[in-house]
Amino acid sequence: xxxxxxxxxxxxxxxxxxxxxxxxxxxxxxxxxxxxxxxxxxxxxxxxxxxxxxxxxxxxxxxxxxxxxxxxxxxxxxxxxxxxxxxxxxxxxxxxxxxxxxxxxxxxxxxxxxxxxxxx
Amino acid sequence: xxxxxxxxxxxxxxxxxxxxxxxxxxxxxxxxxxxxxxxxxxxxxxxxxxxxxxxxxxxxxxxxxxxxxxxxxxxxxxxxxxxxxxxxxxxxxxxxxxxxxxxxxxxxxxxxxxxxxxxx
Numbered sequence: 001x002x003x004x005x006x007x008x009x010x011x012x013x014x015x016x017x018x019x020x021x022x023x024x025x026x027x028x029x030x031x032x033x034x035x036x037x038x039x040x041x042x043x044x045x046x047x048x049x050x051x052x053x054x055x056x057x058x059x060x061x062x063x064x065x066x067x068x069x070x071x072x073x074x075x076x077x078x079x080x081x082x083x084x085x086x087x088x089x090x091x092x093x094x095x096x097x098x099x100x101x102x103x104x105x106x107x108x109x110x111x112x113x114x115x116x117x118x119x120x
Numbered sequence: 121x122x123x124x125x126x127x128x129x130x131x132x133x134x135x136x137x138x139x140x141x142x143x144x145x146x147x148x149x150x151x152x153x154x155x156x157x158x159x160x161x162x163x164x165x166x167x168x169x170x171x172x173x174x175x176x177x178x179x180x181x182x183x184x185x186x187x188x189x190x191x192x193x194x195x196x197x198x199x200x201x202x203x204x205x206x207x208x209x210x211x212x213x214x215x216x217x218x219x220x221x222x223x224x225x226x227x228x229x230x231x232x233x234x235x236x237x238x239x240x
Binding site: 001003005007009011013042043045047049053055056057059061063064066068070072073075077079081083105106107109111112113115116118 | 167226
């Protein structure tokens with residue numbers, strides 16, 4: 001398998017608070033985001049922290065999607081890492097829209113056996 | 121909780137093949153790496169692909185550790201993302217040593233509500 005991958009790192013600000021604290025919703029959004037990008041979902045694990053905050057991971061055949069949410073700041077930090085021909089931005093944009101982020105910042109890294117490249 | 125985090129991205133080349141294909145070993149290394157860095161382990165999920173390759177995630181209270189291994193290339197791609205006072209390099213170095221990577225490339229990103237900063 002080709003080791004080359006695309007890794008989108010994104011910070012989502014001013015998200016919809018109701019959505020950030022709803023773990024079932026978040027899980028569905030992440031699975032749907034993976035599917036939208038054409039990925040094959042292998043494992044889904046989400047964890048709720050007390051008093052608030054959710055961390056979650058979707059392992060896909062093509063790498064992974066992760067989130068760490070900080071509802072008290074209406075902020076979430078996401079990673080979308082895909083190998084093969086998938087476009088990680090499809091999943092990233094789906095998540096940004098679903099969490100209604102009003103402001104985002106992101107960059108894309110090229111992963112793989114070659115040098116790590118940064119595309120801002 | 122403070123949103124600021126440190127995210128180490130690393131490519132591990134020329135790893136020990138026997139270790140790269142041993143999922144039980146890999147799980148133990150990742151949990152131990154998290155503990156070495158002072159993290160609190162919350163979820164551990166590893167997935168084995170046919171014919172080879174392992175993807176795994178450890179969700180910690182302070183964010184996550186992930187790996188995607190490509191034994192056919194003796195290569196693994198890892199992410200160590202920590203919030204709080206933890207040093208993600210402690211976990212990264214532990215993993216690099218445990219997989220006996222002969223060559224590595226890494227960079228550190230500053231995550232959080234502020235701008236994403238890259239430290240190479």
